[in-house]
Amino acid sequence: MYDFKTSIAAGHKMVKDANLEHVSEWLGCKMKQSSPEIHKQLATATHTQPGLLLFRKKTIREFRMKAPQLCSWDARFQRAAEIESDIATFFEKGAAKGKDDLEEDALAQLSFQNEYLKPLNGIPWVIAIIAAFKIWVVPTMTIMTPILAWILPYLLLRFVYSLPIDQSQYLSILRGLWSGNFSSPFPSPGDPIPSLFTTKSVAQFALFGFSFIQSMLQPIQNAMHLYRTDSIFRDLGAKLVELRTIVNGFRRDLTGIVGERPHMLSETLDVVDAADVRRGFFAIAEDPTRVHLVFKDLANLEILWRVAQKEALNPVRFEINRLALEDAVDISLKPADAVPGNLELGQEAQAHAVITGPNGGGKSSFLRSVLQSVLLGHAYGYAPAKTCSMPRFLWIASGLQLRDTPGVYSMFETEVKFAADSLKYAYAPVPNGPGLVLFDELFHSTNPPDSARTAGLFLKNLWGAPKNSVFSVVSTHLFPLIENAPENVKAICCPAKETAAGDIEYTYTVQPGVCRVSSVKKVWERFGLFHCGQGTSAKTSPSKRTRPEENDK
DSSP: OOOTTTOHHHHHHHHHHTTOTTHHHHHTOOOTTHHHHHHHHHHTGGGOOHHHHHHHHHHHHHHHHTGGGGTTHHHHHHHHHHHHHHHHHHHSTTOOHHHHHHIIIIIHHHSOOSTTTGGGGGSTTHHHHHHHIIIIIHHHHHHHHHHHHHHHHHHIIIIISOOOOOHHHHHHHHHHHHHTOOOOSSOOTTSOOOOSOSHHHHHHHHHHHHHHHHHHHHHHHHHHHHHHHHHHHHHHHHHHHHHHHHHHHHHHHHHHHSSSOGGGSOOGGGGOBTTBHHHHHHHHHHOTHHHHHHHHHHHHHHHHHHHHHOTTOEEEEEOSSEEEEEEEOOTTSOTTTOOOEEEEEETTSOOEEEEEOOTTSSHHHHHHHHHHHHHHHHHHSEESSSEEEEOOOSEEEEESSOOOBTTTBOHHHHHHHHHHHHHHHHHSOOSSOOEEEEESSTTTTSOHHHHHHHHHHHHHHHHTSOTTSEEEEEEOSOHHHHHTOOTTEEEEEOOEEEOTTSOEEEOOOOEESOOOOOOHHHHHHHHTGGGTTTTOOOOOOTTOOOOTTOOOO
């Protein structure tokens, strides 16, 4: 049984059916986290708590009223999104392998990683001192040690022990040590000078030189690696400081706009210190949930602000027994193709509607506009319609994009299961609000007689459901179903007419009535069905306005 009330999967399917998977792009959201947040909020729209919905709606209204004061917000969100992208590698779950290598190597050298010593990382300038010592002091000492090892013995002999040795004698001693031909520490002027180019001397000098160079290069290379890593840490720390500045700017603006509600943004970045960016970075690195929470809060704030900026979205009025949309549009279409449609349903009169019209005439687009209005209205209190009234629906059954399940259900079985589950909800006691059923092309996946029989049985039960339990809008090409519909069912259509030349003129609007115009022949011609095997190309009607986004069958 479909769980229309609580199933997260059903909620995500509704978002897909409504073609709202990319609504964050339509709104103009910049934050990476905005897309999954708005998707989740739409998927759970019917579960939005009244207090939260009222808060979102009021906040959007206040943002819209105070728009001139928020002219800098777009640039702030743009910069916050850039920072989010830059630091994602280090703080997101499942980050790149480079982050793991960096943590295992550099983090261990530039900070305290022991469980008992980690608190020392929070002391101001401790990380900076460690970095300076390992990047500058250690390699400097490495370079100076061999030099001092050569010079210090001479200084000790000459000035501490006051031995009468000059520099030439000291160099002679060193030459003897290098050559392996050491005879006397104080050679006479006539004594032979040991050769530095004997086989033994060359081998000894090569071994010494290799060891010397290796001992110097390794600390220097490590220092260079730590310097690059420390530069990354400082850069990330600086960006965290900038992010904190952005968040505090939003908080100040919110205090002036929504009063005592700056708590919309977390204070977790207060641990980031502008004077010591390394300490701020390590504070976040040890607890990445801090920055995750900040980006989530910014995403939620951006969603409300972007909704406020969209003139196509208008406030919803929630009424118990009325579903009314004036000039509702399918926002997933291009603006030039989005033709407004109207719907008026009421439990006291006609709570159900059945829509007819030719293929490609706009039925599916209209049904999507209804679902979009309901989801956005329940999530934010705003909908893509000039005016909008609706009940707080307890559940929504969306049959706009039913699919077969290979190896489990055929397409027709999927449709029948969906219909049966919809009726179970429609006839269940609903003390807190009605449900909504949207069904596109009733049972079109089977043969016409069985389709008509199944659709007739389903609609008879749906339209006969207890009062105040369900609203419904379905589309069909089965005209007898409309002719025999009871009084509580409204017949609406996407009107079209056939011209004398045989073309179809579409209006893509929605109005009362039944449209019996068929576009089947034009569809045949469009795809060349009349000319299969004859070697001629199909003729496309010049008056047909092609809408690739349209999902009519």
